[in-house]
Amino acid sequence: MQIQNTKNAPFGIKDKLGYLFGDFGNDFTFILSSSFLLKFYTDVMHVSAGIVGIVMMLARFIDAFTDVTMGRILDRSRPTRVGKFKPWILRMCAPVAISSFLIYQTAFANYALWFRVLWLFVTYILWGSIFYTTINIPYGAMASSISPEPSDRQSLSTFRSIGSVLAGVIVGAGIPLFAYDSELVDGVEILRLSGTKFTIIAGIFSALAILAYLVCYFLVTERVTVEKIEKHEMPSVTRLISNSLKNRALISIIVASIIMLLSQFTLQQLANYVFPDYYGNTAAQSASTLAMMVGMIVAAGTARPLSSKFGKAEISATSNLIAAVVLVILFLVRPQNVWVYVGFSLFAWLGLGVFTMVSWALITDVIDDAEIRHGIREDGSIYSLYSFSRKLGQAAAAGITGLLLTLIGYNRTDGAGISQSVRDGLFNASTLVPAIGFALLAAVLWFWYPLNKSRVQANVKILRERRGEK
Numbered sequence: 001m002q003i004q005n006t007k008n009a010p011f012g013i014k015d016k017l018g019y020l021f022g023d024f025g026n027d028f029t030f031i032l033s034s035s036f037l038l039k040f041y042t043d044v045m046h047v048s049a050g051i052v053g054i055v056m057m058l059a060r061f062i063d064a065f066t067d068v069t070m071g072r073i074l075d076r077s078r079p080t081r082v083g084k085f086k087p088w089i090l091r092m093c094a095p096v097a098i099s100s101f102l103i104y105q106t107a108f109a110n111y112a113l114w115f116r117v118l119w120l121f122v123t124y125i126l127w128g129s130i131f132y133t134t135i136n137i138p139y140g141a142m143a144s145s146i147s148p149e150p151s152d153r154q155s156l157s158t159f160r161s162i163g164s165v166l167a168g169v170i171v172g173a174g175i176p177l178f179a180y181d182s183e184l185v186d187g188v189e190i191l192r193l194s195g196t197k198f199t200i201i202a203g204i205f206s207a208l209a210i211l212a213y214l215v216c217y218f219l220v221t222e223r224v225t226v227e228k229i230e231k232h233e234m235p236s237v238t239r240l241i242s243n244s245l246k247n248r249a250l251i252s253i254i255v256a257s258i259i260m261l262l263s264q265f266t267l268q269q270l271a272n273y274v275f276p277d278y279y280g281n282t283a284a285q286s287a288s289t290l291a292m293m294v295g296m297i298v299a300a301g302t303a304r305p306l307s308s309k310f311g312k313a314e315i316s317a318t319s320n321l322i323a324a325v326v327l328v329i330l331f332l333v334r335p336q337n338v339w340v341y342v343g344f345s346l347f348a349w350l351g352l353g354v355f356t357m358v359s360w361a362l363i364t365d366v367i368d369d370a371e372i373r374h375g376i377r378e379d380g381s382i383y384s385l386y387s388f389s390r391k392l393g394q395a396a397a398a399g400i401t402g403l404l405l406t407l408i409g410y411n412r413t414d415g416a417g418i419s420q421s422v423r424d425g426l427f428n429a430s431t432l433v434p435a436i437g438f439a440l441l442a443a444v445l446w447f448w449y450p451l452n453k454s455r456v457q458a459n460v461k462i463l464r465e466r467r468g469e470k
Contacts, residue, residue, distance in 0.1 A: 009221065011146065011147045011149070011152050011221075011223065014219045014220075014221070015146050015147070015156070015219065015220050015221060016155055016156065016159040017159070017215075017219055018215065018216045018217075018218070018219025018220035019142075019143070019146070019156045019159050019160055019163070019216065019220055020159040020160065020162055020163035020166075021163060021212045021213075021215040021216040021219070022089065022139045022160070022163065022212070022213065022216035022220070023139075023160045023161070023163035023164045023167070024163040024164075024166060024167050024212040024216075025093065025208075025209045025210070025211075025212035025213040025216060026132075026135075026136055026139065026163075026164070026167075026209075027163070027164045027167035027168060027171070028097075028100075028167050028170075028171065028205040028206070028208050028209035028212065029096060029097065029100035029127065029132065029205065029206065029209055030132070030136075030394075031164075031167055031168050031171045031172070032100065032171050032202065032205055033100070033103070033124075033127070033128070033394075034261075034265045034268065034269070034394050034397065035171065035172060035265070035268045035269060035272065036171075036175060036198075036272065037052070037056075037103065037104075037124075038052050038053070038269055038272075038401060038402060039193060039269070039272040039273070040104055040193065040195075040198055041116075041120060042405075042410075043192065043193045044106060044109055044193055044194075044195035044198065045106075045108070045109050045116050045120070045195075046109065046116075047113070047116055047117060047120065048402075048406070048411075049401070049402035049403075049405040049406055049410065050402050050403065050406050051117060051402075052120070052402055053399035053400070053401065053402025053403060054399065054402075055117065055120055055121050055124065056124065056394075056399065057396070057399045058121070059121070059124055059125055059128055059129055060388075060391055060392050062125060062129040063128070063129050063133065063388050063391050063392075064388060066129050066130060066133045067133055067137065067384040067385070067387050067388040067391070068384050068385065068388070069384075070133050070134055070137045070138075070384055071137055071141075071382070071383060071384025071385070071387075072384075074088075074137065074138060074141060074384075079222075082222065083142070083145060083221075083222030084142075084145060084222065085138040085139070085141055085142035085145060085222065086138075086142065086217055086220065086222060088134060088135060088138035088139075089135055089138065089139060089213050089216055089217045090213075090214075090217050091134075092131055092134045092135040093135065093209070093210050093213035093214065093217075094210055095131040095134075096127065096131035096132050096134075096135050096209070097206035097207070097209045097210045098206065099123060099126040099127035099130075099131050100127045100202065100205075100206050100209070101202050101203050101206040102123045102126070102127075103120065103123040103124060103127060103202070104198055104199050104202040105119070105199060106195030106196055106198065106199045107199075109195055128391065133387070135213070136387060137383055137384050137387050139216070140360070140363070140383045140386070140387060141383040142220070142222065143156050143157070143160075143360065143364055144224065144364055144367060145222040145223065145224045146220060146221065146222060146223060146224070147223060147224065148224050148463075150361070150364075150365075150456070150460055151304075151308075153360075153361050153364045154303075154304055154307060154312075154358065154361045155304070156360065156361075157357060157358055157359065157360035157361035157362075157364075158300050158303055158304060158357045158358075160360050161296065161300065161353075161356045161357045161359070161360070162296070162297075162300055163212075164356070165292070165293055165296040165297070165300075165353075165356075166293075168289065168292065168293070169289055169290060169292070169293045170205075170208075171205065172268070172285075172286075172288075172289035172292070173285075173286040173287075173289040173290055174201070174286075175198070175201060176275065176276075176282035176283070176285040176286045176289075177282070177283070177286050178197060178201065179193055179194055179197045179198045179201055180192065180193055180194060180276065180282050181194045181197075190276075190280075191276040191280065191282055247366075247369075247370060247373070248448070248449075248450050249365075249366045249369050249370075249449065249450050249451050250366050250370065250382065250385065250386075252444055252445075252448040252449040252450070253362055253363060253366055253386070253449060254385065254386060254389040255389075255444055255448070256441055256444045256445055256449065257359070257386065257389045257390050257393060258389050258390075258392050258393040258396065259393070259437050259440050259441045259444065260320075260352075260355065260359070260393065260437075260441050261390055261393025261394050261396075261397060262393045262396050262397050262400065262437055263397075263433070263434045263436075263437025263438050263441065264352065264397075264434070265393070265394055265397035265401075266397045266400060266401055266404075266429075266430075266433050266434055266437070267348075267430065267433075267434040269397060269401045270401060270404070270426060270429055270430035270433075271285060271288065271430065272285075273405070273410065273426050273430075274341075274426050274427060274430045275288070275338070277410075277418055277422075277423060277426060278423045278426050278427050279338040279341070281338045284338040284339065284341075284342055287339075287342050288341075288342045288345050291342055291343075291345055291346035291349065292345070292346075292349040294346060294349075295346050295347070295348075295349035295350035295351075295352075295353045296349065296353040296356065296357075298350055298353070299319075299350060299353025299354045299356065299357050300353070300357050302354065303315070303353075303354050303357035303358050304357075306354070307358050307361075310453065311452050311453030311454075311456070312358040312361055312362055312365070312453075312456070313362070313445050313446075313449050313451060313452055313453075314446075314452065314453065315354055315355075315358070316354065316355040316358055316359075316362075316445050317441075317442045317443075317445040317446040318354075318442070319350075319351045319352065319353070319354035319355050320351060320352065320355055320438045320439075320441045320442040320445070321351075321438070321439065321442040322347075322350075322351035323348045323349075323350075323351030323352045323434075323435075323438045324351075324435045324436075324437075324438035324439040324442065325435075326344060326347045326348040326351060327344075327348055327431050327432070327434055327435035327438070328431070328432075328435045329344070330344040330345075330348070330431050331428065331431035331432055331435070334427065348434075351438070352438065355441075355445075362451070363382075363383065363386050365451050365456050365459070366382065366386075366451065367382050367383070368456075368459050368460070368463055369451060369455075369459055370382055371463065372459055372462055372463065400433070404429045404433065407425075408422055408425035408426060408429065409421070409422050409425070410422055410425075410426070
């Protein structure tokens with residue numbers, strides 16, 4: 001049950017900025033992992049891409065337990081003076097940042113292979129399956145308690161996405177500029193990732209993550225009290241899973257989320273190979289990240305008015321179809337000039353950006369719909385399932401990217417250069433694989449996801465009547 005506290009200050013810019021900084025903190029470690037962990041372990045720690053992908057996918061089996069457990073802990077916890085979800089941000093900001101930093105320890109690069117793989121597995125589990133879970137799920141579920149209004153939640157979704165973009169720009173543009181060294185191999189200058197520089201950068205990002213989380217904690221206000229669900233009222237895990245499997249909105253948005261992250265992170269991870277290895281230009285990679293920011297900013301400015309007029313699901317399907325078309329054209333054109341490639345990337349990110357800006361508002365729509373269907377508000381449990389699906393997408397992207405690199409024949413563990421056929425394979429995979437994913441995502445949102453504009457408006461009316469609001 002939700003009870004709105006009218007004693008707090010009205011929803012406003014402080015909440016939006018605070019929520020922005022929350023995802024700013026998340027993505028200093030999440031984007032670092034999703035975009036560069038595979039590159040760091042193949043090029044610095046000399047672990048094959050296939051092994052890294054397997055380790056990341058195995059970790060997701062643990063997430064199946066930790067994510068759902070965290071969601072149920074939240075649903076059964078009592079609200080505190082500052083809210084039900086905020087305290088977790090303060091408690092867990094340091095552990096998640098420190099565990100992220102431990103993943104990228106260049107000092108172990110010459111240790112035995114079994115030790116390097118074990119170090120990756122243990123530190124990655126600590127970061128992603130335990131500490132990141134205990135801060136990200138409360139942060140995501142908190143959106144429903146900041147305001148009950150759909151328009152406010154859309155603003156939170158937009159500002160959250162902007163926070164992610166800003167962190168992505170710092171991570172994605174900063175690392176290519178500062179973390180590479182050049183050297184001559186057979187008379188040809190090549191670029192190599194510097195392990196020492198990368199470890200220092202990872203430490204800086206961890207410190208920035210803690211600062212961002214603290215800003216979120218002090219700026220955001222929880223206005224809607226989400227009451228504790230007593231043990232006898234809470235459905236069993238079996239019942240929760242059964243309800244979820246029957247919930248078309250939840251299952252379809254989970255599938256959409258997996259496809260989106262699979263496509264997006266495959267695109268991002270392969271960029272770490274396309275720019276230095278196909279084009280030999282990491283400065284252009286930084287420019288490409290800035291182009292992504294431009295696309296996201298344009299999307300942020302258009303997402304709310306477009307979603308108000310046409311519906312969040314409707315504009316998301318259209319924008320992802322645009323991204324797929326742009327990437328197919330890029331594959332066919334095959335520009336030899338890296339800046340033409342960057343230009344195409346701008347339009348692809350613009351198409352993806354619209355969906356990114358509304359994605360977090362979509363899950364709050366799903367939570368509202370589930371409350372109407374089952375008569376109980378399970379922000380934590382539902383968001384935990386959604387969070388788990390996002391981790392599946394991230395892990396699948398790492399696994400598929402590792403598999404693609406293996407099939408292409410990419411191998412830098414012996415210090416050798418790469419052939420032209422491998423370079424061509426990198427370009428092909430970086431365009432066609434994400435294009436297919438974005439097209440599938442558009443189809444899921446258009447033909448399967450049921451919460452169109454009219455359905456969402458009807459649900460909002462029902463919940464207002466239940467709370468006695470006009």
